[in-house]
Amino acid sequence: MLELSNGDIARARQHSLLLAGPSLGSAEAVATWFGAMQAQDPASAVWSLGVRLPGSVAADVDGAFERGGILRTWPMRGTIHVIPSRDAGWMLELTGVRALSGSATRLGQLGLDQNSVDRAVAALESALHGGHRLTRADAFAALQQAGLDTSGQRGYHLLWHAAHLGVVCIGPYQGKEQTFVLLREWAPVQDRLERRDAMAELAHRYFRSHGPVTVKDFAGWTGLTLTDARAAVAANDGRLESARFGPDECWMSTGLAEALRQGAGRDRLPAVTLPGFDEFLLGYKDRSVQLAAERMGDVVPGGNGMFRATVCIDGRVAGVWTRIVRRARVDVTVHPFAPFTKREEREVDQALAAYGGFLGLPVRRQGL
Numbered sequence: 503m504l505e506l507s508n509g510d511i512a513r514a515r516q517h518s519l520l521l522a523g524p525s526l527g528s529a530e531a532v533a534t535w536f537g538a539m540q541a542q543d544p545a546s547a548v549w550s551l552g553v554r555l556p557g558s559v560a561a562d563v564d565g566a567f568e569r570g571g572i573l574r575t576w577p578m579r580g581t582i583h584v585i586p587s588r589d590a591g592w593m594l595e596l597t598g599v600r601a602l603s604g605s606a607t608r609l610g611q612l613g614l615d616q617n618s619v620d621r622a623v624a625a626l627e628s629a630l631h632g633g634h635r636l637t638r639a640d641a642f643a644a645l646q647q648a649g650l651d652t653s654g655q656r657g658y659h660l661l662w663h664a665a666h667l668g669v670v671c672i673g674p675y676q677g678k679e680q681t682f683v684l685l686r687e688w689a690p691v692q693d694r695l696e697r698r699d700a701m702a703e704l705a706h707r708y709f710r711s712h713g714p715v716t717v718k719d720f721a722g723w724t725g726l727t728l729t730d731a732r733a734a735v736a737a738n739d740g741r742l743e744s745a746r747f748g749p750d751e752c753w754m755s756t757g758l759a760e761a762l763r764q765g766a767g768r769d770r771l772p773a774v775t776l777p778g779f780d781e782f783l784l785g786y787k788d789r790s791v792q793l794a795a796e797r798m799g800d801v802v803p804g805g806n807g808m809f810r811a812t813v814c815i816d817g818r819v820a821g822v823w824t825r826i827v828r829r830a831r832v833d834v835t836v837h838p839f840a841p842f843t844k845r846e847e848r849e850v851d852q853a854l855a856a857y858g859g860f861l862g863l864p865v866r867r868q869g870l
Contacts, residue, residue, distance in 0.1 A: 504745035504762060511714055511747055511791045512817030513767045514758060518713050519782055520554040521774050521814075529555065529566035530586060537707030538583040538593065540784045541574050544680070546777035546811075547584050552860045553776060559860055567674045570688055574672040576601065576665050579725045582672070587689035594668045596700045597724050602666050609663075612656050621648050622660040623669050627684065635673045635681040701730060702737035706755075709735075709742050712785045713754030720753075722787035771816045773849035775823060775857055778809035783819070793819045797839055813838070813853075815846055823854075823869075832858050836869035 506514070516522045526532055529551045533539060541547030551563045566572050570587050577583050577593040580601035585593060609615055625648035629636060636644065641661060642652040650660065661682065664670045673683035695703060708720050721731035735742060735753060743759040744751050754762075761767065776782050783789050783801070792814070793801060800822060801810050813821040813836060821838035834854055842850065847870055858865035 504743075504759060506714060506745050506747045506752070506762070508791060509817070510762065510767060511752070513769075513771055514714055514754070514762060515712065515791070516771050516774075516814075516817045517761075517767060518711055518754065518758060519785075520711070521776075521782070522771050525554070525556055527555070528571075529563050530571035533572045533584050534586045534589075535707070536711040536781065537589070537704055538577055538585045539781055540581060540779055541584040542582045543777070543779045544574075544675070546779040547574065549777045549857065549860065550780045551584070553774060553856070556856065557859075559862060564674070573689060575685070576662060578723070580662070580666075588691050588693050590671060590685060590689055591668060591692040592695040592700045593704070594666065596697065596704065597726065598666050598668075600725050602663070605663065608659065612654065612659055613651070614656060614659065618650060619660065619663050622650055623664050623667065624648070625650070626661075626664055626670055626682070630670065630682065630684045630687075633683075633687055635676060635683050637676060637679045637681055639679075641682050698733075698737060701726070701734035705731070705734035706738050706741050708785075709738075709753045710755035710758070712781065713758055714745055714747065714752040715754070715786065716750055716752050716788070719785075719787045723785060773813060773815045773820070773846060773853045775850065775853040776812050776814060778811045780809075780812075782814065783809060783812070792817065800837075800839065813850055815849070820846070825857075827861065827863070830863070832861060832863050832865045834865050834867045834869075836867060838870060842870055 520526065520532060520535060526535060532551055532554050539550055548560055548563050552558050552560065572584055573587045573590065574582050574584055575590060576598060577585055578597035622645055625644050626641065629644035642657040645652050645657060645660060661670065668685055670682045671685045671688060673681040673688060704724060705720060708723060709715060717731050717735055721728050741756060742753050743756045744753050745759065783792060797819065801812060801819060810822040812819045813823055821836055823834055823836045826833045836850060851867060854865045854867055
């Protein structure tokens with residue numbers, strides 16, 4: 503069995519996460535590689551795809567959403583992700599509905615019940631039928647016309663519930679406003695997988711895109727039980743391989759394992775500048791390989807769940823960055839955890855220039 507060091511894991515993960523090596527060429531291909539990419543912040547989601555598509559521009563990613571190849575919805579853990587549109591059905595059935603198991607209490611707290619949900623679903627289906635797109639305000643208006651109170655968190659929760667049932671999903675932006683569409687109309691072609699096959703496929707995509715990583719991380723990422731997570735890994739005989747990382751067993755694609763045996767993954771990796779909500783950190787329950795514990799507060803101030811954009815060098819977080827997108831440029835401030843070398847400074851500037859190119863704007867950098 504392979505024995506992996508901290509450095510081996512960090513560099514191998516950067517390849518798995520498509521932050522090193524050849525590009526897959528399209529946003530749809532990237533989303534399919536991952537299975538799902540956390541995307542509660544829309545701007546972060548667009549750059550999470552763009553940083554993995556060197557030379558692309560924001561319009562390329564926006565186009566993938568507009569043509570329906572990828573979409574945003576709540577496929578697992580009650581959290582918005584980017585997923586391949588054709589996988590929405592089986593993902594919602596496997597992991598999305600798990601978030602509904604405890605929703606009755608929340609419905610009651612909001613003064614809602616199952617009848618409210620049924621009426622909301624009917625109202626949304628009627629308003630969206632025929633290819634219509636509704637902004638959140640328009641969707642709330644449709645619910646209110648059906649006699650449903652959308653004040654407080656009621657409107658959002660009803661939309662959230664309808665999305666978990668596979669009725670609606672998030673559509674492309676209309677200007678700066680998010681829209682909702684009917685899933686069956688927006689993504690009429692759906693792959694259908696039985697539960698065992700769905701678990702195996704989701705595990706395969708997770709471990710190939712995040713590996714080497716533990717089963718516990720997979721369970722945390724999907725919201726599946728550890729029993730189901732282990733069964734999903736076992737169903738991938740021939741596609742996944744285990745290795746030893748200290749006292750832990752970790753898993754990865756067989757292709758990555760073979761590459762590591764051949765000596766791949768030992769070369770130093772250049773800097774990348776990532777958005778706050780990226781699988782580089784959010785895809786793991788244990789983030790200690792990529793981020794030193796004493797620096798967690800720098801990335802997630804106050805532990806409030808709001809992740810700052812990160813500068814990563816050689817597979818580890820080396821600092822954070824902030825940006826202000828103006829009409830004619832992007833102003834960026836970099837806050838390194840320790841002074842960068844001249845080589846690292848050059849690499850960070852190249853990574854930031856790629857971000858500016860993605861937006862079609864020059865970057866003015868401060869800091870360092």
